[in-house]
Amino acid sequence: MNFSGLIQDFGPLTITGLAQGAIIALFALGYTLVYGVLRLINFAHSEVFLLGSYACLIVWGFFGLDQNSATPSTLSVIGLLLLGLVAAIVISGITALGVELVAYRPLRKRNAPPLAFLITAIGASLFISETVGVMTQRNIKGVPPLIQPRDVFVIGNMHVTNLQILIIVLALMSMFLLDRFINRSRLGRGIRAVAQNPDSAALMGVNKGRVISLVFLLGGLMAGIAAVMYDLKIGVTRFDAGFLLGIEAFTAAVLGGIGNLRGALLGGLLLGLLQNYAASLFGTEWLHAASFVLLVLILLVRPTGLLGESLGRARA
């Protein structure tokens, strides 16, 4: 137990925790959205993220960039970042839709029991991550240093870098947009209606199939953004990156109240912070153990997560 270290590094730990939490929160939205509407754990969501994290690397590879290249000029960095984001979002979105089409839709048509969905999702997840694993020989892939972390401002010993600001701002922005979309737009109203009561929604003329596709697509878009952020922050990706971060993202979703968008944000940020504090307190290897212990403790007190589980009642 290293309390003095925790107190001394509280500032830096907080800012890295927030940046990491922002990525986890974006990732967690995919779990929460699908759960809110279908009451299913979308196990294959981790692979949606995984393909996004490779998609932007491939696009950057087209421009001859790999982990050894020099950082390009500012203007081209902005261009490359946008291109990478678009590529990751597109690929993640397509993957999410594809998973829904292959692994979920046929079962939904047959009204299969919920466990069957979980298993096809596991199958899809295994298939995608292992195919990537075979194609990359299970090696890690480096990310070109598009952004050299540079201190933007310093408070005490808390150095806030440009990358951390970018991650947090981008994450909050996409979550704000998603929140607006779900709560204000016509399509969002459809999503909330199906989440509240699928049959009544269908009777009221909501196209259930389309809403479900839309939910998967939205989750995929968010995972795509998270994937680019992850690449930039961690600097490498691997065939099992999605699986490992996926467990954390799912934990975050449950922590905040699965099916609740703001819960995912809260859970993600909280988890990111906690992991960093715990890593400093007990050592890095206990990082994940700490998050699970916290999860169990919170679920014992609040069995539906911090904010409760209600996509439908988000703004009824």
Next chain:
Amino acid sequence: MTTEATSSPAPQTPVPGAVSAREKKNRRQDSGGVRGWFGRQNPWVRAGLMVLFAVLAFLLPYVGEIPLIGPQIVTQGIDWPSALFNMSYYVLLALGLNVVVGFAGLLDLGYVGFFAVGAYTVALLSSPDSVLRTEWGWTAAVPIGLAVAMLSGLVLGYPTLRLRGDYLAIVTLGFAEIIRIVATSTETLRGDRGFSDIPHPPGEFADGKPIFGVADAVPYYWLGLAVIILVILGVRNLDNSRVGRSWLAIREDQEAAEIMGVRTIKYKLWAFAIGAFIGGLGGVMFAGQQGFMNSQTFVLQFSILVLAGVVMGGSGNIAGAILGGALISYIPDRLRGIQDPIWHTDLFGFRFAIFGAVIIVIMIFRPQGLIPSRRRAMELKDREKEVAPIE
């Protein structure tokens, strides 16, 4: 077992009042096919067939001797008895998880945790690498290993079983991760270095050679099979007892079960403890055969694989769990040592990718599993009729 179990007239008696006239009719109509035929035979014929199956299972190591068919069945990249032993502990795990997921309807994503607890307890008590320095024999360590595994099931279950389905899933997943992290990062459990020289089960042939040696896996397979048969008998009796009926009631509708006087927490704990016990059994068998294990053995993918096996085979049905457990071990092992036609690499590298695709295909065409329990198959038929016409 409770006395009610032996006195209950029909073994399949569900929750009182649950058998409607329609269901009875369905059951009669449903009795076509092999299983219907099997159900109509008199008990002696059924018992005889069961024994025949068991004998055939014991003869499996020699299946390669059969001309034409045999060589197609046996694995190539791994010797066949070892593959069979792998299958036996996967089947054991599938049987245990089937109690938790199939009978009681509790989604457990971290089942490998109990497997690890069993294996690590044996290793700690018997390996010369252990800090305890007890260096017990395998047989002495096994009961302790099983007891600790069962206890861990109770300890995990008691606070968490109040949680609803999906929350339970993440908590159990977290439990398995914590076990793995503890195994990786504490000095006592030796992380990647692991434990070596875990003793094999005892016993000698007449000429003084040990029965459970390093080279020949056949005795291990037979031991595994014997354990499996005992577990099947135990689990089947439990399922037909008051405990089993309570599980059924909890699985179908927890609130209704509670109102009818089923003590849900108690019977959920039962399911968890029995599942943990069988998982621990798999663990001690594994430790005894391998002689070495480290924290890399107990990755999370393992539990997910077993879960996939249970559901794929037909959750809630013992025969289904056996088939599923055997398949999840057999398919990857069978792919070992086969060259693919395009890249000429070992198909073993693709095993999980292929396996993932196989799972999807099986579940889409048989969402109830390959050998579903009769009740589940009927439920699914009902559900299919209920599909909302509006999509």
